[in-house]
Amino acid sequence: MPAVRRSLLLLPLLLLTACAAGTPGGSGDAATGPAGALDGADSVARGAYLVNLLGCARCHTEGYLLGQNATGPHLAGSRVGIAYTDGDDDTHPGLVFAPNLTPDATGLGGWSRRDIVRALATGVGTDGHQRLPVMPWPNYMALSDPDLGAIADYLRSLPPVHRPIPAITAPSETIEHPYVRFGIFVFTPFETDEESL
Numbered sequence: 001m002p003a004v005r006r007s008l009l010l011l012p013l014l015l016l017t018a019c020a021a022g023t024p025g026g027s028g029d030a031a032t033g034p035a036g037a038l039d040g041a042d043s044v045a046r047g048a049y050l051v052n053l054l055g056c057a058r059c060h061t062e063g064y065l066l067g068q069n070a071t072g073p074h075l076a077g078s079r080v081g082i083a084y085t086d087g088d089d090d091t092h093p094g095l096v097f098a099p100n101l102t103p104d105a106t107g108l109g110g111w112s113r114r115d116i117v118r119a120l121a122t123g124v125g126t127d128g129h130q131r132l133p134v135m136p137w138p139n140y141m142a143l144s145d146p147d148l149g150a151i152a153d154y155l156r157s158l159p160p161v162h163r164p165i166p167a168i169t170a171p172s173e174t175i176e177h178p179y180v181r182f183g184i185f186v187f188t189p190f191e192t193d194e195e196s197l
């Protein structure tokens, strides 16, 4: 087939792909309506889809970090720590625990939709502190506004589970919980654009 014919055939395919990709955070996208925001039930469903796709439960549900199936309630936090410092003979690394994300007082109960969006897009929690990038928020910054909102809507729709999660263990403190290592996390906080949220 001549080259010209082939590229003509490809054109509709490319257009389709471009439409499906949508405009992150943009307006007028057919899938998200004029303001770019999804309606309640659609937003919760989209959030469930994204949370599954982005693997939030891999850290935020008990069991997965130890290579097991879930042994605790969905997204209600993990008491298995993740080492955030490293070293060849470091037997007392700092440990961080993936918090309870359900709308209970031991989880995100006091957090507004905007608080959750802010944490995902900037790493900054309601206490004003930026979370360690063990929580992959530097990647989640790239999510569109409707998708960030959808994740927040889904988390806020979960059944509240009362389940306290351990606080951070500082390096060289006594370790009281099992933990995993999956990398060295050196982190320098950086400026993020909170105005646009």
Ligand code: HEC
Residues within 6 Å of the ligand: 050, 051, 054, 055, 056, 057, 058, 059, 060, 082, 096, 097, 098, 099, 100, 101, 107, 116, 119, 120, 125, 130, 131, 132, 133, 134, 135, 136, 140, 151, 168
């Ligand atoms: C690789 C493990 C990992 C994955 C995957 C992960 N998180 Fe986290 N998340 C953490 C850890 C660990 C913290 C606590 C970090 C800290 O205290 O500095 C955290 C903190 C948070 C916080 C702040 C809560 C609080 O009480 O401070 C929110 C909200 C959150 N994660 C939501 C999510 C969502 C939503 C996803 C999926 C889109 C996700 N996380 C994926 C490990 C993870």
